[in-house]
Amino acid sequence: MVSTLPKPSAANTKAAVEESILAPRFYTTDFDKTAGFDLSSQTHEFEAVLREMKTDYNRDHFVRTEVFKQSWDQIEGDDRKAFLDYLERSCVSEFSGFLLFKELSRKLKERNPILSELFHLMARDEARHAGFLNKAMQDFGISLDLGKITKNRTYTFFPIEWVVYTVYLSEKIGYWRYILIYRHLQQHPENSCYPLFDYFESWCQDENRHGDIFKVILRSQAPLWNNWQSKLWSRFFLLTVFATHSLTVHERSQFYTLLGLDPTAFDADVIRETNATSLRAFPSVLDVDHPEFFPRLHRCSDRNLCMKAIDASSQPGWLKTLRKLPLMAGTFFDLAAIFFTPGIDAEALRTQVC
Ligand SMILES: [Fe+2]
Numbered sequence: 538m539v540s541t542l543p544k545p546s547a548a549n550t551k552a553a554v555e556e557s558i559l560a561p562r563f564y565t566t567d568f569d570k571t572a573g574f575d576l577s578s579q580t581h582e583f584e585a586v587l588r589e590m591k592t593d594y595n596r597d598h599f600v601r602t603e604v605f606k607q608s609w610d611q612i613e614g615d616d617r618k619a620f621l622d623y624l625e626r627s628c629v630s631e632f633s634g635f636l637l638f639k640e641l642s643r644k645l646k647e648r649n650p651i652l653s654e655l656f657h658l659m660a661r662d663e664a665r666h667a668g669f670l671n672k673a674m675q676d677f678g679i680s681l682d683l684g685k686i687t688k689n690r691t692y693t694f695f696p697i698e699w700v701v702y703t704v705y706l707s708e709k710i711g712y713w714r715y716i717l718i719y720r721h722l723q724q725h726p727e728n729s730c731y732p733l734f735d736y737f738e739s740w741c742q743d744e745n746r747h748g749d750i751f752k753v754i755l756r757s758q759a760p761l762w763n764n765w766q767s768k769l770w771s772r773f774f775l776l777t778v779f780a781t782h783s784l785t786v787h788e789r790s791q792f793y794t795l796l797g798l799d800p801t802a803f804d805a806d807v808i809r810e811t812n813a814t815s816l817r818a819f820p821s822v823l824d825v826d827h828p829e830f831f832p833r834l835h836r837c838s839d840r841n842l843c844m845k846a847i848d849a850s851s852q853p854g855w856l857k858t859l860r861k862l863p864l865m866a867g868t869f870f871d872l873a874a875i876f877f878t879p880g881i882d883a884e885a886l887r888t889q890v891c
């Protein structure tokens with residue numbers, strides 16, 4: 538059925554997403570310190586990733602075909618809400634990457650041309666991703682005002698070392714999320730409710746390449762991997778990214794159920810694969826095979842859902858806080874227990890392989 542879709546009006550053009558600790562954020566960093574990065578220990582690797590990015594494999598990939606031009610009213614009720622929420626969060630997080638990369642490219646132009654060009658090319662990709670998702674939202678009569686979001690958002694400052702760890706992880710976890718959804722829908726085409734997912738196979742290769750660039754940056758800066766502090770930071774960021782992922786997937790389980798995925802199994806697959814991939818870049822990763830690893834994460838997800846239910850209740854504020862305190866303490870305890878469980882020493886494994 539082909540129908541003319543209403544253009545999003547001012548009323549359904551959104552300029553903000555709901556604030557929560559799990560909402561995608563916007564970042565800024567120390568540009569001067571980044572400009573001073575010495576890349577000489579990884580010269581060949583930087584040349585290789587730059588060549589790959591210039592090839593621009595996905596130049597013609599993000600073109601909307603005729604198949605989008607129809608009504609999507611069959612996705613309705615809670616499914617529609619969950620699907621739109623997914624599109625919105627994905628769009629904001631792609632756009633957040635675009636803004637950070639664009640700013641890094643601009644600020645490093647004169648002082649570190651190789652990094653500047655890499656950030657410019659990654660910004661190119663993220664702009665395509667965000668634009669494609671925003672067009673998808675328009676199919677449902679909603680649009681994000683990305684210009685307004687840029688102006689109104691508050692930016693969180695992250696030291697460049699934290700940016701390198703977290704962006705590496707968000708690119709690699711993004712890769713695994715996209716490819717696992719794509720593979721699942723290839724096997725179960727009856728669950729593919731919208732053609733966006735057909736684009737994920739090539740799309741996730743962009744994220745994989747971005748992750749590889751951050752791996753080269755990380756390996757070019759010895760203090761990011763050759764000391765005990767870097768091992769603790771690596772495990773800390775793996776834990777925060779995995780905990781955020783687990784909580785988000787279980788908070789938005791409706792979306793995964795809509796695609797015929799088991800949210801808990803999907804969450805575990807993404808975490809296992811991302812942790813294994815990180816072994817190639819990080820000095821230390823988490824022991825996800827520890828028998829208590831997933832039970833602890835799942836307890837945190839369950840408590841998060843309980844806290845949301847308490848927040849939504851009509852009880853007085855002081856009672857809500859009182860009821861949430863043991864849940865927060867339990868989450869803190871479980872996350873600390875994961876963090877202090879001995880990790881996998883990636884540097885020792887690298888030495889053995891060599
Ligand atoms: Fe992206």
Ligand SMILES: [Fe+2]
Pocket residue numbers: 634663708743744747
């Ligand atoms: Fe990316």
